[in-house]
Amino acid sequence: MKKQLLERVESDVEEIIDFLQGLIKKKSSNPPGDTREAISYVSKFLEEREIEHRILRPDKEKPNIVSKIEFEKPGRNLTLNGHVDVFPVSDTEAWKHDPWSGVLENGRIYGRGACDMKAGVTALVYTFIILSELSEKLSGSITLTVVSDEETGGRLGSGWLIENIPEVRGDCCINAEPSSPHTIRFGEKGILWFKVSIHAPGAHGAYTHLSFLSPLFHTHLSSNPIKIAAKIISDLENLKNLPVKHPKTLAETLKEGRQEAEIALGSGGFNVMSNISVNFGVINGGIKKQHDT
Structure with missing residues (x-):
């Protein structure tokens, strides 16, 4: 059967490339997250091949496609999962080709989402x-x-399907994310x-040393939120030092893949995979308010 499958893929390669180029042309940046054109494109393709499917809309601009086929013999369920939303394009001038063109040049397809993850879809x-x-x-x-919301957390995509559509919960799931060209990944860490x-x-910056004074001076006495934030960041960094105990089989498998992890992720990549990692994102400060005297 393997030979038969590979031969079929080879015979359809031009059609597969054409489908991908067409999917890239459907703008689906998230945010803002309107992926209706991309989902409609996939849906029409399935309809043309008489594949029954449902379009589910937890949000009118973020529909999801679900289709299930029962084979002749009973057995386990394999779920295939991919997303059509893509990271926004910030500077079109920085692109060699229009990011929504899907141009094929010298064996490469150019466009936003060509890698993450319309090729996977x-x-x-x-x-x-x-x-x-x-x-x-x-x-x-x-x-x-085929889901619409992944780039901003997946709450209306895979997360919504798992909570509301039982049939998507397979015994095994294959997700075609381009996480690594070096190895097939079999799981991922949790996230908080x-x-x-x-x-x-x-307070007035000139009087921050007067914390011992009476409450009468409260108009210019205050803890500095920036210093508090710095202390919180420093304390959270210590989470990386917490011990992580893996099940024996998982620990052995991770150890076997250490070399590939270092190749794919760079030096220290294995430690990121197998331990707690901490990242601090956006930091916003408030504006100075103007008061009438």
């Missing part, structure tokens, strides 16, 4: 179609999920995002 869609034609030789089922807001009454 293309691979998943064609995998789904080809396997659907071999249902008599396969067991179990296969579910295709949080926002810290620090408020203080404010």
